[in-house]
Amino acid sequence: MSALTLKNLDISYGDTKVVHGVNLDVPEGESFALVGESGSGKSTILRAIAGLAPEWTGEISVLGKPRTHGVDRNVSRTVQMVFQDPYGSLHPRKTIDSALSEPLAIHGIGNRGERVEAVLKQVGLDQRFRFRFPHQLSGGQRQRVAIARALMLEPKVLLLDEPTSALDVSVQAEILNLLKRLRREQNLTFLMVTHNLPVVSFLCDRLAVMRHGRIVEIADVAQLKQGDLKEPYSRELLAATAA
């Protein structure tokens, strides 16, 4: 079954249309990357799926069910997002414990203490971090917390918006390994936005190259590894990385 299906998706912010007619199908268990330069609309697609950019037309389906425009509880149970900047995406005055418990409270799920403990273990954080505040953690630890928060509701799909671009290379390696392991263990589907092609090569199965709000090419990672991208713009991106 398809985890995510986008049909003729147009997304606007006010009067400006930023994504034009995107069609995409991500099967369950796949890791799919959206690449392209800033302003190409790749993050906007994630935001629309997550419900943060409600001005869209077309169709967004999650696990076969069309998504409504408003806040959709069922969608938040199955789709969660991890943001780029772990310094900005955690509430500075909430402890890790309360940040992680909040989605459980909203969805009326019990057993919170145990679930928080379990998720911290999954993302490789020691229990002593549980009652700390975000400012007491390093960037890599914070990104682990952000991933843990996304995993609290046991979603099927993770939307990853440049999850490692704010991190050092050595910390990036740790987070990439973590994401890869989580995907294997929980059979997650990833839709990841990045402009780092080596990261795509490590973590993803397929990629779509975007430019000016349109998908210009969809390719297999094998094609990326062999430098076998067709469109001139994709080749340009590849050349910028490989130079």
Next chain:
Amino acid sequence: MSAPLLEVENLRVSFPTHSGRVEVVKGLSFTLGRERLGIVGESGSGKSMTGRSILKLIRKPGEVIADKLRFEGIDILDQNEKQMRAIRGARISMVMQDPKFSLNPVMTVGEQIAEALVTHQKLGRKEVQQRILDMLVAVRINDPERVAKLYPHEVSGGMGQRIMIAMMLIPEPELLIADEPTSALDVSVQAQVLDIIDDLVTRKGMGLILISHDLALVSRYCDRILVMNAGRVVEECAAGQLDKAQHPYTRGLLAAMPVIDETRDELPVLDRTQWAGT
């Protein structure tokens, strides 16, 4: 190599904490000619503090001491603020990381570049205008007349960073310190910006210190590389010899980077205990 542009010997930078002073740079020494030097390390390795101390930008309660910190024979540590202002910008300048926070939001691009120039040189208005336009062209901005009238929020990140570079290079300094000049930018724009820096530095025979956490990038644009960890230089090598690096920290950093034709199932991560003693 000609007489060194910059000599640094046993540079130490420290900050007070509740449990005494903490040294973030612990006895750094290097000399720089008219060449391109890369300083690489992770967050917290002291690389930015090194760059800032050369410009004497570290404020109290931070403390900078060194056996020697000389720029073209001038003892930086001996200069007062007024003397430093004559050096900063005019002779040594620094490109910061994020154009969003480093440009003045209420001044047009042209005014800001002009300010950098007229602070150090007396020039006629027409000549200033011409220099600004020439500089914008040099950093490959199309339509410089229009861009000079824009405000920082009206330009993209890549363009903002090129404007910063224009601002830093217009007084024609002898040394440029670029502190993560491209980490806020897209890969495709990164290369453009670095090519511009590289081109201008080579053409004018300036010295360049490129501070970054990206080993691959630094090795592409520099002649020589210092790898820093926890306030110390752990390895120094020629940029071309990076693949022959010896120190486990350097090797760890290199291995942790995914490559475009990645086949490894898991990326090696740094075992931080291994060189804790070095």
